[in-house]
Amino acid sequence: MDVTEILKSLTGRFPEAISEAIVESEIRARAYVDKDGVKEVCQYLKDSLQFDHLCVVCGVDYIKRNEIEVVYHIASYNHPVVLMLKAILPRENPEIESIVSVYWNSNWYERETYELYGIVFKNHPNLKPLILPEDMLGEWPLRKDYKGFPNKTARNLV
Amino acid sequence: MGEVKEQKTSTSDETSVEEVPGVITTTASAISDFLKKTKAQDLINWGRKNSMWFMTQPMGCCGVEMIAMGCAHYDTDRFGIIPRNSPRQADVMLISGYVTKKYLPALKRLWEQMPSPKWVIAIGDCSISGGPFYESYSTVQNIDEIFPIDVFVPGCPPRPEAMLQGFVELQEKIKAKKDLGTEY
Numbered sequence: 155m156d157v158t159e160i161l162k163s164l165t166g167r168f169p170e171a172i173s174e175a176i177v178e179s180e181i182r183a184r185a186y187v188d189k190d191g192v193k194e195v196c197q198y199l200k201d202s203l204q205f206d207h208l209c210v211v212c213g214v215d216y217i218k219r220n221e222i223e224v225v226y227h228i229a230s231y232n233h234p235v236v237l238m239l240k241a242i243l244p245r246e247n248p249e250i251e252s253i254v255s256v257y258w259n260s261n262w263y264e265r266e267t268y269e270l271y272g273i274v275f276k277n278h279p280n281l282k283p284l285i286l287p288e289d290m291l292g293e294w295p296l297r298k299d300y301k302g303f304p305n306k307t308a309r310n311l312v
Numbered sequence: 313m314g315e316v317k318e319q320k321t322s323t324s325d326e327t328s329v330e331e332v333p334g335v336i337t338t339t340a341s342a343i344s345d346f347l348k349k350t351k352a353q354d355l356i357n358w359g360r361k362n363s364m365w366f367m368t369q370p371m372g373c374c375g376v377e378m379i380a381m382g383c384a385h386y387d388t389d390r391f392g393i394i395p396r397n398s399p400r401q402a403d404v405m406l407i408s409g410y411v412t413k414k415y416l417p418a419l420k421r422l423w424e425q426m427p428s429p430k431w432v433i434a435i436g437d438c439s440i441s442g443g444p445f446y447e448s449y450s451t452v453q454n455i456d457e458i459f460p461i462d463v464f465v466p467g468c469p470p471r472p473e474a475m476l477q478g479f480v481e482l483q484e485k486i487k488a489k490k491d492l493g494t495e496y
């Protein structure tokens with residue numbers, strides 16, 4: 155299957171959940187996915203389109219649009235295509251379904267996205283901070299309005 | 313040493329030891345406090361400065377360089393600097409990299425587990441001023457407020473030779489009784 159066929163199959167199966175599906179090159183494609191349908195879309199990608207490798211889950215904070223995006227990069231070993239799925243969440247209460255039951259390795263990605271952006275992954279088996287200390291939870295350091303950077307001058311620097 | 317004990321009991325009245333007629337009692341810290349004022353401390357310091365075992369506790373990329381320093385190529389053994397795996401056996405803690413907020417409690421605990429006398433050497437720009445991670449949301453600034461750092465070795469990372477030089481500086485400080493690890 156080449157990239158246009160993959161996107162055609164995806165939009166044909168999920169006409170509501172998938173929008174703005176664009177072919178970027180013969181190895182890259184991207185699409186927006188509805189935040190309620192992300193698990194079903196991933197399940198379909200894995201079972202029917204041989205997208206068996208989740209590369210990364212991350213977040214992007216669009217503070218001017220008052221939105222947070224979750225970005226999934228999903229690749230395939232059978233056909234050389236990397237698909238980028240984006241889900242738009244409201245900034246106040248970002249919640250999305252966890253895809254751990256589809257791709258097991260999203261477990262730690264989702265935990266890290268949670269601790270850095272405060273995106274809650276519903277039905278995640280163990281949603282707690284991965285790298286940051288527990289008491290930094292709630293600061294969400296990678297959000298654009300994070301204020302907690304040290305403003306103390308390191309004395310040895312001057 | 314008999315003379316030493318005698319002198320000490322006369323001055324250590326705050327450690328109210330029960331007076332037994334004919335028996336002179338003392339404490340280990342009273343003896344060491346007394347010894348610090350005598351020439352014997354020079355001998356003790358000579359011993360200390362020639363057996364500075366350091367704790368292998370790499371924290372950042374500088375830690376790799378620290379391990380390289382402890383290996384055969386740079387032969388730190390000739391100065392009595394030997395890597396140890398346990399804080400219980402170590403005399404020197406090397407802060408070898410960025411101290412993150414999550415790691416600081418563990419580092420403090422390691423420091424508390426080391427028996428006195430003990431010294432700290434800060435290695436690399438990260439432990440001195442933050443280095444490339446200056447103004448990061450997860451690193452601790454101004455480590456020298458937390459640990460009594462004797463020697464700073466700048467570099468990103470410093471060469472193993474520079475670290476060895478740091479140890480030699482610390483030896484000089486101990487010899488001159490200027491180190492922060494002991495109260496004179």
Ligand code: SF4
Pocket residue numbers: 372373374375408409410435436437438439443444467468469470
């Ligand atoms: S000073 Fe440089 S080499 Fe050392 S831990 Fe920091 S970044 Fe790594």
